[in-house]
Amino acid sequence: xxxxxxxxxxxxxxxxxxxxxxxxxxxxxxxxxxxxxxxxxxxxxxxxxxxxxxxxxxxxxxxxxxxxxxxxxxxxxxxxxxxxxxxxxxxxxxxxxxxxxxxxxxxxxxxxxxxxxxxxxxxxxxxxxxxxxxxxxxxxxxxxxxxxxxxxxxxxxxxxxxxxxxxxxxxxxxxxxxxxxxxxxxxxxxxxxxxxxxxxxxxxxxxxxxxxxxxxxxxxxxxxxxxxxxxxxxxxxxxxxxxxxxxxxxxxxxxxxxxxxxxxxxxxxxxxxxxxxxxxxxxxxxxxxxxxxxxxxxxxxxxxxxxxxxxxxxxxxxxxxxxxxxxxxxxxxxxxxxxxxxxxxxx
Amino acid sequence: xxxxxxxxxxxxxxxxxxxxxxxxxxxxxxxxxxxxxxxxxxxxxxxxxxxxxxxxxxxxxxxxxxxxxxxxxxxxxxxxxxxxxxxxxxxxxxxxxxxxxxxxxxxxxxxxxxxxxxxxxxxxxxxxxxxxxxxxxxxxxxxxxxxxxxxxxxxxxxxxxxxxxxxxxxxxxxxxxxxxxxxxxxxxxxxxxxxxxxxxxxxxxxxxxxxxxxxxxxxxxxxxxxxxxx
Numbered sequence: 001x002x003x004x005x006x007x008x009x010x011x012x013x014x015x016x017x018x019x020x021x022x023x024x025x026x027x028x029x030x031x032x033x034x035x036x037x038x039x040x041x042x043x044x045x046x047x048x049x050x051x052x053x054x055x056x057x058x059x060x061x062x063x064x065x066x067x068x069x070x071x072x073x074x075x076x077x078x079x080x081x082x083x084x085x086x087x088x089x090x091x092x093x094x095x096x097x098x099x100x101x102x103x104x105x106x107x108x109x110x111x112x113x114x115x116x117x118x119x120x121x122x123x124x125x126x127x128x129x130x131x132x133x134x135x136x137x138x139x140x141x142x143x144x145x146x147x148x149x150x151x152x153x154x155x156x157x158x159x160x161x162x163x164x165x166x167x168x169x170x171x172x173x174x175x176x177x178x179x180x181x182x183x184x185x186x187x188x189x190x191x192x193x194x195x196x197x198x199x200x201x202x203x204x205x206x207x208x209x210x211x212x213x214x215x216x217x218x219x220x221x222x223x224x225x226x227x228x229x230x231x232x233x234x235x236x237x238x239x240x241x242x243x244x245x246x247x248x249x250x251x252x253x254x255x256x257x258x259x260x261x262x263x264x265x266x267x268x269x270x271x272x273x274x275x276x277x278x279x280x281x282x283x284x285x286x287x288x289x290x291x292x293x294x295x296x297x298x299x300x301x302x303x304x305x306x307x308x309x310x311x312x313x314x315x316x317x318x319x320x321x322x323x324x325x326x327x328x329x330x331x332x333x334x335x336x337x338x339x340x341x342x343x344x345x346x347x
Numbered sequence: 348x349x350x351x352x353x354x355x356x357x358x359x360x361x362x363x364x365x366x367x368x369x370x371x372x373x374x375x376x377x378x379x380x381x382x383x384x385x386x387x388x389x390x391x392x393x394x395x396x397x398x399x400x401x402x403x404x405x406x407x408x409x410x411x412x413x414x415x416x417x418x419x420x421x422x423x424x425x426x427x428x429x430x431x432x433x434x435x436x437x438x439x440x441x442x443x444x445x446x447x448x449x450x451x452x453x454x455x456x457x458x459x460x461x462x463x464x465x466x467x468x469x470x471x472x473x474x475x476x477x478x479x480x481x482x483x484x485x486x487x488x489x490x491x492x493x494x495x496x497x498x499x500x501x502x503x504x505x506x507x508x509x510x511x512x513x514x515x516x517x518x519x520x521x522x523x524x525x526x527x528x529x530x531x532x533x534x535x536x537x538x539x540x541x542x543x544x545x546x547x548x549x550x551x552x553x554x555x556x557x558x559x560x561x562x563x564x565x566x567x568x569x570x571x572x573x574x575x576x577x
Contacts, residue, residue, distance in 0.1 A: 130533055
């Protein structure tokens with residue numbers, strides 16, 4: 001009688017890199033549609049152009065490095081980086097912002113460091129931070145839903161605005177844009193208003209401006225689906241949002257007139273999409289369970305600190321990049337005990 | 348010891364360039380390379396310092412005991428830099444104000460004390476002076492290249508403020524490539540300096556790799572030493 005023998009692996013998991021990336025892409029769909037609903041066609045235009053550019057840069061770099069182009073493009077990681085980058089920038093941003101941001105994301109942050117799996121920093125956030133510090137004016141023009149309703153920018157007009165960087169005749173940036181909730185909170189508090197006065201404004205829903213709240217809810221839905229599919233683990237999102245809420249809560253209790261509520265912080269800006277989609281990047285985040293909890297907590301804390309006392313209204317991108325730097329150290333010191341070994345890893 | 352004058356020049360300009368290969372003196376290299384004129388001003392000051400300090404160290408090399416050589420080198424370099432600072436204050440006052448603390452900080456440029464220790468203290472005066480000149484020109488070349496890259500990308504001009512260095516006619520030298528408000532701000536910020544530096548090192552390594560990969564012409568083995576050692 002003959003036994004069939006074969007070497008490991010004996011159980012092949014059902015998901016490849018491409019499979020995981022594509023599930024993250026599906027999870028981004030509801031939030032992206034919500035943003036399109038509120039902010040107009042610009043969101044879709046940006047997402048499509050950014051994906052196009054990222055895939056193009058990815059193909060160029062992979063070809064320049066002498067690797068198989070189609071096989072590498074098949075892992076969809078460039079699509080994901082482009083998509084996340086596009087969601088971070090204002091919907092009517094000119095096309096060269098997209099071009100420069102995706103170039104830095106794919107060429108500098110990803111391939112100069114060795115490609116997927118070797119990049120120490122989250123590529124989409126590197127691209128975003130580069131354009132944020134370089135073009136502060138273009139990156140602050142967030143349209144307001146009611147401004148867009150009055151102006152009713154059609155799909156073609158949006159495309160034209162993105163490509164030329166100029167609004168169609170008879171429209172003004174001031175008429176269709178307004179400060180995002182974090183911007184508004186920061187400026188009002190500096191000018192002496194209290195938090196309650198700001199949140200009582202009709203633009204605000206329960207916690208933040210209505211459109212940001214709804215986009216956040218739908219990204220949360222996508223994130224929960226990713227948790228259910230076990231594409232991501234709970235450690236990073238939970239510890240990040242919990243830390244952000246706790247720190248915000250402590251300061252809010254101390255002085256509710258000056259410091260915004262925890263719910264405002266969680267539902268404004270990029271906190272939710274950051275917690276579920278950006279901080280959980282499997283390459284640049286910490287990988288051990290304890291390391292992930294510390295990594296998420298660090299992002300939450302830094303986000304609050306930079307939002308409240310820093311120079312920029314939102315801080316998730318900076319916090320993620322700063323914590324990416326310490327992720328290898330976190331992994332080193334939180335390595336779990338291997339069965340049969342002592343805690344310090346010997347014998 | 349046996350290196351020829353041409354070797355010394357090639358070392359300073361290319362194979363052992365202080366900016367691209369030794370990576371010494373990065374503090375002024377990254378801080379002052381915002382525009383071509385700043386870069387050129389600091390580069391020239393560094394060249395003069397290197398030539399003077401290398402010659403002096405070489406002159407005194409027989410008399411300085413090894414135990415106290417480093418303080419003596421620092422004294423020599425500091426005297427040279429102080430003299431240069433006074434000269435710049437007198438004749439290039441605008442540039443002096445722009446460069447500010449980075450002129451006195453030339454004293455701490457590791458490339459200078461490095462050359463004093465590694466070369467000037469064991470070579471004759473003419474060789475030491477030539478080494479100082481070659482290293483200084485190599486350093487200035489890198490400084491100006493980074494300055495040009497950052498100035499063009501960051502504010503769309505070249506040789507802005509050239510009158511600080513060349514007198515009033517220098518205003519004519521300014522070349523505007525595109526209006527300043529379209530500049531890529533990142534290039535003027537500190538990260539831009541690191542990025543430009545990294546790109547230049549990459550280009551140098553690429554050229555070196557290409558040169559090495561080039562097949563040696565088979566028919567001329569005796570011409571090979573002529574191109575690389577004469």
